[in-house]
Amino acid sequence: MIHITLPDGTVNEYAAGITCAEVITDALGKKHGCLAAKVNGVECDMSRVLNENCSVEGILSDSEEGIHILRHSAAHLLAQAVMELYPGALPTIGPAIDRGFYYDFAMDPITEADLKTIQKKMHELARKNLTVERVELDQEGLREHFINNPYKIEIIDDKLEAGDGSTVYKQGDWYDLCLGPHVPNTSRLMFSRLTSVSSAYWRGDQDREQLVRIYGLVEPTKEALKATLHRMEEAKKRDHRKLGKDLQLFHIDEEVGQGLILWTPRGAIVRQELQDFISYHLRRQGYAQVFTPHIGKLDLYRTSGHFPYYQDSQYPPLVERDLMNKLADEGCTCGDLSNMMKSGEIEGYMLKPMNCPHHVKIYASQARSYRNLPLRLAEFGTVYRWEQSGEISGMTRVRGFTQDDAHLFVTEEQLAQEVLGCIELVQIIFDKLGMEDYRVRVGLRDPDSTKYVGDPARWDKAEEACRAAAESLGVAWSEEEGEAAFYGPKIDFVVKDVIGREWQLGTVQVDYNLPERFDLTYKGSDGELHRPVMIHRAPFGSMERFCGVLIEHFAGRFPTWLTPTQCHIITISEKHKAYAQQVADRLKDAGVRVEVDDGDDTVGKKIRTHRKLQPAYMVILGDGEMEQETVSLRARSGDQIADIPLEQFVADLRNEIDSKVSQPALVPPSEA
RNA sequence: GCCAACGUAGCACAGCUGGUAGUGCGUCUGAUUUGUAAUCAGACGGUCGGGGGUUCGAGUCCCUCCGUUGGCUCCA
Numbered sequence: 001m002i003h004i005t006l007p008d009g010t011v012n013e014y015a016a017g018i019t020c021a022e023v024i025t026d027a028l029g030k031k032h033g034c035l036a037a038k039v040n041g042v043e044c045d046m047s048r049v050l051n052e053n054c055s056v057e058g059i060l061s062d063s064e065e066g067i068h069i070l071r072h073s074a075a076h077l078l079a080q081a082v083m084e085l086y087p088g089a090l091p092t093i094g095p096a097i098d099r100g101f102y103y104d105f106a107m108d109p110i111t112e113a114d115l116k117t118i119q120k121k122m123h124e125l126a127r128k129n130l131t132v133e134r135v136e137l138d139q140e141g142l143r144e145h146f147i148n149n150p151y152k153i154e155i156i157d158d159k160l161e162a163g164d165g166s167t168v169y170k171q172g173d174w175y176d177l178c179l180g181p182h183v184p185n186t187s188r189l190m191f192s193r194l195t196s197v198s199s200a201y202w203r204g205d206q207d208r209e210q211l212v213r214i215y216g217l218v219e220p221t222k223e224a225l226k227a228t229l230h231r232m233e234e235a236k237k238r239d240h241r242k243l244g245k246d247l248q249l250f251h252i253d254e255e256v257g258q259g260l261i262l263w264t265p266r267g268a269i270v271r272q273e274l275q276d277f278i279s280y281h282l283r284r285q286g287y288a289q290v291f292t293p294h295i296g297k298l299d300l301y302r303t304s305g306h307f308p309y310y311q312d313s314q315y316p317p318l319v320e321r322d323l324m325n326k327l328a329d330e331g332c333t334c335g336d337l338s339n340m341m342k343s344g345e346i347e348g349y350m351l352k353p354m355n356c357p358h359h360v361k362i363y364a365s366q367a368r369s370y371r372n373l374p375l376r377l378a379e380f381g382t383v384y385r386w387e388q389s390g391e392i393s394g395m396t397r398v399r400g401f402t403q404d405d406a407h408l409f410v411t412e413e414q415l416a417q418e419v420l421g422c423i424e425l426v427q428i429i430f431d432k433l434g435m436e437d438y439r440v441r442v443g444l445r446d447p448d449s450t451k452y453v454g455d456p457a458r459w460d461k462a463e464e465a466c467r468a469a470a471e472s473l474g475v476a477w478s479e480e481e482g483e484a485a486f487y488g489p490k491i492d493f494v495v496k497d498v499i500g501r502e503w504q505l506g507t508v509q510v511d512y513n514l515p516e517r518f519d520l521t522y523k524g525s526d527g528e529l530h531r532p533v534m535i536h537r538a539p540f541g542s543m544e545r546f547c548g549v550l551i552e553h554f555a556g557r558f559p560t561w562l563t564p565t566q567c568h569i570i571t572i573s574e575k576h577k578a579y580a581q582q583v584a585d586r587l588k589d590a591g592v593r594v595e596v597d598d599g600d601d602t603v604g605k606k607i608r609t610h611r612k613l614q615p616a617y618m619v620i621l622g623d624g625e626m627e628q629e630t631v632s633l634r635a636r637s638g639d640q641i642a643d644i645p646l647e648q649f650v651a652d653l654r655n656e657i658d659s660k661v662s663q664p665a666l667v668p669p670s671e672a
Numbered sequence: 673g674c675c676a677a678c679g680u681a682g683c684a685c686a687g688c689u690g691g692u693a694g695u696g697c698g699u700c701u702g703a704u705u706u707g708u709a710a711u712c713a714g715a716c717g718g719u720c721g722g723g724g725g726u727u728c729g730a731g732u733c734c735c736u737c738c739g740u741u742g743g744c745u746c747c748a
Contacts, residue, residue, distance in 0.1 A: 197677085210675060609710090
């Protein structure tokens with residue numbers, strides 16, 4: 001007999017050889033709904049046989065672990081379906097991911113249309129209620145099983161080399177290499193949906209085979225699947241690319257160029273408001289505003305290292321016309337030109353890929369003393385990078401963007417305090433915008449690598465400063481070894497978009513390299529020259545990406561202070577035109593952004609039209625309002641409030657704008 | 673850059689197996705003067721992403737380039 005401890009603390013006695021499934025059924029009844037179990041806290045199959053005293057706990061599909069197992073099992077089912085339909089395909093790997101699962105196959109490309117067929121097959125297999133069995137095999141057995149699949153053999157070899165065993169899972173005639181655990185039978189996988197097909201490289205290595213990757217979703221119940229699909233539909237509606245068009249915030253024109261954002265008047269207002277807000281806090285924190293041009297000499301970027309190291313992700317250099325003509329006459333090829341630029345034989349200009357070299361030159365333009373440090377130079381600096389064409393997307397990945405950039409030149413002693421100051425700004429602004437759902441990555445050096453510049457003792461101090469700064473934010477943060485830049489540790493801020501993709505917004509980076517490369521110095525209190533440390537920081541990354549993320553965060557319904565038009569005035573009839581103009585003028589005088597619609601559409605029609613632009617408020621003006629000098633307000637929710645004295649409205653609205661509240665609040669929500 | 677799908681009026685879309693472009697919204701012009709999510713009528717608007725090819729004939733088939741989307745890869 002063995003003793004088994006259940007989650008509620010009771011200890012039951014069973015005959016050795018009992019399975020998890022039997023224990024859980026005994027404890028919770030037949031309809032326990034568990035997908036898998038935990039024995040002494042370790043995940044395992046329901047079929048696990050128990051021979052010793054232990055604790056047993058069921059895993060339900062509504063837990064993090066449960067949904068992960070469900071997804072992983074669904075990936076297996078997908079592979080089984082694909083293998084039945086395409087016997088020539090070779091399955092490779094198929095893990096669970098945050099939003100579902102995928103499986104990679106070595107096979108001829110398939111189309112989205114084929115997904116329907118595969119999905120049908122999956123449902124058919126799920127309905128068969130095949131038992132999912134765990135089969136333990138020795139090394140030779142494993143190899144033999146997968147002898148025709150070089151990908152699986154490669155995984156087996158790796159596993160064995162690492163000293164890990166592996167197992168096989170079998171359902172019907174299909175078996176796959178896997179550590180499990182899995183659901184007990186395929187009927188659990190009834191509610192899956194294949195979402196897309198794309199490609200991936202074997203082991204993420206672009207020099208290796210290209211595989212067909214199929215993505216899917218799975219949920220424990222029909223309702224949950226429906227809810228997930230509905231959520232995805234809703235998420236699409238707040239996609240900044242769609243809203244950007246609907247709300248007339250920005251435009252991308254292929255004739256202008258891929259990944260180049262044209263900020264239209266409404267979007268420009270949002271950006272300007274944000275920049276003003278950021279600038280206000282920069283002044284408070286002692287930053288000095290600078291402006292620098294969009295280009296700089298090639299030699300500058302040779303010194304900084306940007307040209308030699310990041311050539312592939314920059315726009316090609318600009319060469320002077322006379323020189324270009326001369327070289328062309330001499331029969332110079334593009335290859336020759338490139339080589340001559342690399343070697344420094346010829347000069348040219350580069351669109352700046354970063355603002356730091358320009359700022360460094362501002363620092364170096366004067367003799368600096370420890371008394372003037374820290375020097376904090378800030379600029380909304382526009383930079384250009386040659387992002388790969390397949391990567392460009394809306395406002396979140398572009399080729400020209402404006403960083404909310406600044407460079408701090410500090411002494412070694414000031415470093416920790418200044419890093420903290422950078423973080424403070426991020427906190428203020430994220431708080432104001434109600435962005436709580438972000439995570440922080442602290443990139444540290446890999447202690448085994450030699451690629452890092454600078455003294456290890458200074459690195460230790462800088463890394464500690466970054467950790468402390470991250471800690472001060474009070475949100476989830478993680479240390480990531482080996483993720484530091486070669487020139488210093490960094491702190492990154494990462495947010496998710498509506499589709500669940502992660503984007504890096506801001507970054508704070510310590511840099512020992514550039515001061516060295518440009519031989520920057522300051523005179524210390526000891527009368528000697530010292531090397532400053534630089535901090536690069538762009539808390540929001542770029543205005544483009546940040547605004548893109550903000551559009552989605554607010555679903556286009558910006559707070560009153562940010563929204564392009566704060567108040568739309570709508571007249572009931574022609575008689576009210578003059579009063580509408582009077583109200584508009586009064587609001588404009590108070591610095592409110594107003595739009596007037598005194599056209600001859602019906603009131604309902606005008607409201608419908610203006611709703612699409614999501615102003616904070618609509619003001620409806622008719623006889624009553626005109627006579628009493630009042631306004632009727634309509635909120636985005638459709639809630640209304642009538643007969644507010646004009647002057648009171650102007651004052652309240654002004655106050656709401658100035659206080660930068662997260663959402664319009666002048667109209668109380670109705671009871672109904 | 674790689675794989676797949678897609679690209680038809682300002683926007684959202686229809687156009688079956690090839691027979692020479694349609695709908696709704698928007699815009700404009702009339703009429704209507706309206707009280708909180710679509711008043712009515714008319715008009716304008718497209719060399720069907722660009723180029724090349726097959727064909728008597730191409731929005732539809734083929735090639736190529738550009739762009740978009742979803743991934744992969746990369747990211748100072």
